[in-house]
Amino acid sequence: MSVLEIKDLHVSVETDQGTKQILHGVNLTINEGEIHAIMGPNGSGKSTLAYTIAGHPKYTVDSGSILLDGEEVTTMTVDQRARAGLFLAMQYPVEIPGVTVTNFLRTAKTAIDGESPAIRTWIKDVRESMKALRMDKAFAERNVNEGFSGGEKKRNEILQLELLKPRFAVLDETDSGLDVDALKIVSEGVNRAKENTGLGLLLITHYTRILRYITPDFVHVFVDGRIAEQGGPELADRLEDEGYDRYQSAAVAS
Amino acid sequence: MSATATLNTAMPTSEQQGIKEHTDGRFGFVPVQTRSGRFTSVQVADFAPVTGREAVWKLSPVKKFTDLTEGVLDGSVYPVESAAVPGVSVAWVDRTDPRIGAAGAPEERAAANAWSSFDRALAITISGEDAKEVTLTRADLGSGPRGAHTIIEAKPFSRAILILSNTGEARLSENVEIILGDSAHLTVVSLQEWGDTAVHLANHFATIGRDARLKHVVVSLGGSIVRVNPSVRLAGEGSDTELLGLYFADAGQHLEQQVFVNHDAPNSRSRVTYKGALQGQGARTVWIGDVLIGRNATGTDSYEQNRNLVLTEGTRADSIPNLEIETGDIKGAGHASATGRFDDEQLFYLQSRGITEDEARRLVVRGFLSEIVQQIGSPTLEDRLQAAIEAELTESTPS
Secondary structure (H helix, E strand, O other): OOEEEEEEEEEEEEEOOEEEEEEEEEEEEEEOOOEEEEEOOOOOOHHHHHHHHHOOOOEEEEEEEEEEOOEEOOOOOHHHHHHHOEEEEOOOOOOEEEEEHHHHHHHHHHHHHOOOOOHHHHHHHHHHHHHHOOOOHHHHHOEEOOOOOHHHHHHHHHHHHHHHOOOEEEEEOOOOOOOHHHHHHHHHHHHHHHHHHOOEEEEEEOOOHHHHOOOOOEEEEEEOOEEEEEEOHHHHHHHHHHOOHHHHHHHHHO | OHHHHOOOOOOOOOOOOOOOOOOOOOOOOOOOOOHHHOOOOOOHHHOOOOOOOOOOOOOOOHHHHHHHHOOOOEOOOOOOEEOOOOOEEEEEEOOOOOOOOOOOOOOOHHHHHHHHHOOOEEEEEEOOOOOOEEEEEEOOOOOOEEEEEEEEEEOOOOEEEEEEEEEEOOEEEEEEEEEEOOOOEEEEEEEEEEOOOOEEEEEEEEEEOOOOEEEEEEEEEEOOEEEEEEEEEEOOOOOEEEEEEEEEEOOOOEEEEEEEEEEOOOOOEEEEEEEEEEOOOOOEEEEEEEEEEOOOOOOOEEEEEEEEEEOOOOOEEEEEEEEEEOOOOOOEEEEEEEEEOOOHHHHHHHHOOOOOHHHHHHHHHHHHHHHHHOOOOOHHHHHHHHHHHHHHHHHHOOO
């Protein structure tokens, strides 16, 4: 069984005002097949955690480690991490002019599997996943994210999640900017991917809205660069009612 | 001034008020005010020797081709390969052919030198409304300095894609005149895949008839110095032109294009899109895009853009858009220019999907240049160019 362990992770970022510490010792263990929700106010470091796991060059790991089945991830390049089985669904996916979705998906699949996918089954898989995500066939021939609406970009992220079949996926505010219909479609896609591959999920969100469609096994409250409280799905309900004020005033007091 | 008035009670002279000719050394010299107002002549003797300070030469390595600007050029006919295609005639014609000079005249000395030198002109005449494609290949121009002249005439209502393919060595200055009759639709692709030491200076002059449409594509990949300057006059009402360019400069290569679109009739449309990539020490590209919307060119719809992708240190890309508008009654006119390095976020996105950094870079460059290739409209040529770009990229990948 696969496991993703984050141990005492300290991360900083270079800003115009100098080095800024963002994560102050994060500890988190995700087993295959588990859904963990990380909830927290703006600026608490949730996205930093997501990008650090994926290996964005902007973030520096000062200490601590990220282990995938015991193997150190922090020393891997971005593409090595993806090939090892990690996936990040981005909050703001970038446009890649001149690269079609079809070409991009095939290139990524080939890179992850180490061999080109069998053409016939691959085309069928792509078509079925697109259909399930209510993506028009024409998307396949459009350039990656170019001229996509916010909702279309998020669907395209989940399409990749379904096709690339990672062992662990981090969804960074995938719910933001989605109307309720799109949110349902995207959530169904995530649930389908989990059912099919049994991957572990780290769901990063500001609101509890997406948790109505994707039920977490664990909820972690993230404040000031570390986990302030952990619990089951009931913790999300409490956050819905009370908000983050309780944690923030505590953080200020400490 | 009021303070000094007490010291000098005399009325200020006109000189003191600056009402006199500027003493900037040229005694009343007024630079050319309009792009179409530049001096032109077909006689090389009408141009002073090239110094490199002239507006048309200031970004070019003029010392490396004085044989073409100052020397005697071989104007004899040369080998041209082309397949026989119905509706396309290819012939050498005399200097007295009435089409010579119909589309334009040289604005600089190298072009005038070629014009003064050619024995006979290569004339490509296109007729017939069926779509057709023809490729003319020049592969054996030799290493001596040459002057050449080409006429491309598309008869009214004709349709064709014409590919001018250039390979091998050459030291060539040439003029290409492109004449589109009313409602003709012509694509001209000038493909520079010269050998490593080739020098090619070309001026393309086009005149577009009523409701006619010219797609003009400049693809420069090979050669030491390649300078292809297309100048298009939208002469007929409702005429339309799409000017596309794609260049990939490697170490030591100089690839230049000075584009001029002259909107000279109502309701004409132009789009200029040039994209280039640069890699290696001394890779140099120049793009100048002039658009003139004349007084009579009401209803003009125009946009020009240049994008450069810098792949390594040690390169230089000049990008200069100029827009001159003489009437306010137009649909639109815009320009854009951007020169940049790789977008790190694009690389991160691709890498986060398992794609290696080298492959991600190739994908981004391929995608960047594909935007031009995809618009050519000839599937066989598009495939060939994708392969050529691939070869450039494979050569460059740092191991």
